[in-house]
Structure formats: structure tokens, C-alpha cells
Amino acid sequence: MASLLSPSTPPSAINLKRKVNLLNFSSISTNSSLKKSGKIERVGGCGYHGICFTTRAKGGVEQDVLEKSKEPIEIDVENDYGAVGVHHVGVLCENLERSLHFYLNILGLQINEARPHDKLPYRGAWLWVGAEMIHLMELPNPDPLSGRPEHGGRDRHTCIGIRDVSKLKAILDKAGIPYTLSKSGRPAIFTRDPDANALEFTQVDG
Numbered sequence: 001m002a003s004l005l006s007p008s009t010p011p012s013a014i015n016l017k018r019k020v021n022l023l024n025f026s027s028i029s030t031n032s033s034l035k036k037s038g039k040i041e042r043v044g045g046c047g048y049h050g051i052c053f054t055t056r057a058k059g060g061v062e063q064d065v066l067e068k069s070k071e072p073i074e075i076d077v078e079n080d081y082g083a084v085g086v087h088h089v090g091v092l093c094e095n096l097e098r099s100l101h102f103y104l105n106i107l108g109l110q111i112n113e114a115r116p117h118d119k120l121p122y123r124g125a126w127l128w129v130g131a132e133m134i135h136l137m138e139l140p141n142p143d144p145l146s147g148r149p150e151h152g153g154r155d156r157h158t159c160i161g162i163r164d165v166s167k168l169k170a171i172l173d174k175a176g177i178p179y180t181l182s183k184s185g186r187p188a189i190f191t192r193d194p195d196a197n198a199l200e201f202t203q204v205d206g
Contacts, residue, residue, distance in 0.1 A: 088126070088133035089158045093195050096123045096138040102193050103127055103136070106175050129160055145196045151180045152190035152198030161204040165189050168201055 093099035103109045104127075112133055115126035123138040149155045162168060165187040172179050172191060182188035187203035 086132055088135050090135045090137055091158065091193070091195075091197050092139050092141045092143075093136050093193070093197075094138070094141065095194070096125065096136060098194050099136050100125060103134070106171065106177065109134070134158070141195055143196070148192075148196055148198075151183065152192060152200060153180075153183065155198045157190070157198035157200050159200040159202055162201045163203065165201060165203045 109127040112126040112128050117124060125136045127134045169189055177191055179189050179191040189201050192198055
């Protein structure tokens with residue numbers, strides 16, 4: 001994706017007040033450099049009370065030219081409270097043991113024993129996903145179990161980065177668990193847990 005600030009933008013056109021305008025954008029044409037390299041990283045600039053505009057695109061991204069919207073989105077930079085990442089994702093389940101079988105025995109996740117399970121008014125478990133966690137909560141699920149999209153990418157879903165999509169595909173095949181592959185052709189697989197919560201597993205480098 002291209003930087004939000006065009007290299008041709010003159011310094012006089014940049015608002016240096018305490019509020020900065022970020023523009024809506026949408027991809028409208030093809031950038032051949034992304035097709036050839038499959039990976040690109042651009043830094044659009046830093047400053048403006050600590051805000052940096054950085055965009056990254058990896059394999060499968062083919063569109064790069066951006067169209068600015070007519071109406072800017074105004075963001076108060078004084079509202080920067082230091083977000084550093086996603087700590088955990090809460091997942092509702094009807095039966096904790098059934099869900100633990102899926103997440104532990106099939107997906108191979110591990111319980112974070114340091115997190116308390118008895119200080120909340122419902123049953124649950126914390127599962128490690130790299131440095132982050134999934135919090136399984138045995139609570140009534142407001143979402144319907146039927147009528148959901150077959151492809152989890154068209155539903156609310158949690159995405160987990162993994163090293164080998166093909167290996168997970170073989171695991172799901174052996175367990176008889178249905179899944180769909182990414183519609184864009186990138187190495188990613190979508191499945192659902194026993195409560196129809198959609199999960200994406202996308203292959204990452206390194």
C-alpha cells in the first residue's frame with residue numbers, strides 16, 4: 001500500500017497543529033512493483049507529535065494507487081494512550097471441555113497456568129498463542145450457530161499467524177474438520193471451533 005503522505009506533498013500543505021488529518025483511501029489500480037517483489041515496505045514520514053505513517057504490504061498484494069477521499073478524518077493526537085498490541089481475544093463457548101479438546105488436542109495450543117480461572121463468575125481458560133492469548137469463556141453465545149457464512153473470512157474471526165499452513169491443513173483433514181482456503185490465493189486457512197467461532201490461520205515468514 002502507498003504511504004498516506006505523498007512524497008510530492010509540499011511542507012506548506014501539512015497541518016502542523018495538534019490535530020492531524022488522515023485521509024480515507026481505497027485501492028484503484030495495479031502496482032507492478034508489488035507483483036514482482038511480493039514484499040514492499042515504505043515509510044511515509046514521522047513526526048507530528050509522535051505519529052508515524054508506515055505501511056507494509058506482503059505477497060499477494062497487487063493494488064497500490066490510492067485515491068484520497070473528499071472528507072478528511074480528524075484525529076486528536078493528544079489521544080495517543082500508547083497502544084502496543086493485542087493482549088488477548090475473548091472467545092465464547094458452550095462447553096469448556098469440548099472447546100479445550102479442540103484448542104489443545106487439535107490446534108496444539110497450551111494453557112497459561114499463570115492466569116487465574118477461579119476469580120470470574122464463569123468457567124474459562126487462557127490459552128497461549130505466541131506472546132498473546134485466547135480467553136475461552138463458558139458463557140451464552142448471542143450469535144446464531146446456523147446461517148453463518150461457509151467461509152470464515154466473511155464472518156467475525158480471530159487470525160493467528162503460523163509457520164506452515166499445509167501442515168495445519170493435514171491436521172484438520174485427519175480430524176475431519178471442515179475448512180476453506182483464502183479466496184485471494186495467499187497461504188491462509190479458515191475453520192470454525194465447536195461453537196462456530198471463525199478462526200483464520202495465516203502463514204507468516206520467520
